[in-house]
Amino acid sequence: MIEHQPVTIIMIEDDEGHARLIDRNIRRAGIFNDIKHFAEGTAALQFILTNPEGPAGNGPALILLDLNLPDMSGTDILAAIKNEPKLKRTPVIVLTTTDDKLEIERCYDLGCNVYITKPVNYESFADAIRQLGLFLSVIQVPEGAA
């Protein structure tokens, strides 16, 4: 039984500019999935954990997570997602300005799937997002398997 349900991209990013840049570059990479944007961790977590349309209701999703949020730490959100049995297979991509080794390690320990540093150099940033787009298009194929 293969269900053709499009993957929703949940973007948790407090910086509007970053959100816009990420959005644009994802579109530029040829990915037109629905993108749900949250500027706050609390609201995002509530949606992810409780909303029936979200991943909690078995909707396939991919989470783009910024670590520096105003209301809570991104690693806490990551831990909350990975601690929820229904959600632990939902791919989480951490997108942040930090390239600190310890932090990267901690994110991977918590179960993050991909860690992407937002480079100041725009070209490499766009590159990273496009690669992310490729990654998204890859995971779009086995829909519903998650």
Added chain:
Amino acid sequence: MAAVSQHVIEDAARLSERLFRRSILIALTVGLGGLLLMTAAVGWLVARNSADSAWVEHTYQVVGSIQRLETVVERSETARRGLLLGDDASYAATYRESMAEVPALLGRLTRLTQDNPVQQAALARLRPILDRRRANADATLALVEHGDRAGAQALFRRLALQRLTQRSRDVLEDMAREERRLLVRRRAEASGTSRILFLTVLAAAGLVAGVSVISLLLTRRYASDLRRSENELRRLNEGLDAAVRDRTADLTRANQEIQRFAYIVSHDLRAPLVNVMGFTSELEAAMKALTEQFADPAFRQSGLMTPAADVAIREDLPEAIAFIRSSTRKMDGLIKAILELSRRGRRTLRPEPLAMEPLLRALADTVRHLAQDRGAEVVLETPLPDIVSDRLAIEQVFGNLIDNAVKYLKPGRPGRIVVRGAERLGRAVFEVEDNGRGIAPKDHERIFELFRRSGTQDQPGEGIGLAHVRALVYRLGGTIEVVSELDRGALFRVSLPLTLAREEAAAE
């Protein structure tokens, strides 16, 4: 005011302490001197006592001799009388024996009483009496031996021999009395000497006890002083330890705070920078579309393009974007530098024994090519003191200093960079000296500040090298100073503890 009175009290205490010490010292000296005198006195008194005893003994001898003489005289008298009354050979023998003893006894007495004129005079009186008596007695005895007993008895009566005997008895009695008198005196002297000796010994014992007590008190006092000082010292030491611990904890905390601050700042500064760069790229992309349209000959000829728009699209916009780009790039560099510094600062130091000579030689070798290209040489002066420290931090410190020395040479002067080290007062002091362009004294502090550089800005760099070096040296428990003048080369002196204490893991 309080300080002054405190001072006065301390002064008074010191003065009384000094007085006490002086009086004790005087007492001790006097006591010891007295003891010495008394020892001499006791020695003398003992000698004197034995002399006294000898004199008493001597008197006994004299008395004994006198008594013997008396006895002998009496015996001879008795024997003679016996002979006169009846013929008995044993009387004659006794008489002769007794008379024979007399000269020896007289000689002995004369010898013994040589020191005493009274006795000598008595002896002088006694000797003729005894001689006469002997002569008379011998005469009567001769008559008896010839059988003329009656003649002998008559002679005996005529010679009044009893009187002579009586006189000799009197003289001997006088002598005995004189000796008894002497005996009493000498005994008194001897016992006096003994008493003095006893008292002296008693006094000496008292003195010894006194000196001992003083010594004991002094020793106890010094001991308690010593113990007090020791306790004070220990207390101070512990206080110092605690103070150092507190201070170190404070510094560590402050350092951690700064690190955290730098980390947060660099992150938060980077986020907007991502936007600036990102949207600059968006602008560029938009501009490209516009430029393409403006470059379209059909558009140019349409007359719709104003000259101002033309200048804006061809010159102003690219220039503005270029400036934004270079500025953001620079800012990114600075933020990266802060982040890097904060990251290095958070690294836990791992002290290990470091052989400084191979370590510094390896560092010098890494810049050898660059130095040769620039006509400079790096010289290592051996021996170098080995230390226990964090290898990476030490490499960064000296790598930076040697790099700088090679970098800032004086053009036209062959560069010479000398690295040396010595152990001084329990610390290792290393020097990196060059003959390069030097640093003006007003910039000596500035060069250690983040993003600050000095002199002609003709070398690439962000101005973090020396700031990093100083931060590292401080973390290693050391200090760094620079001795330099413009155009006269520079000397960087790093003083490090010989052994770096292992720090608790401060990393997150």
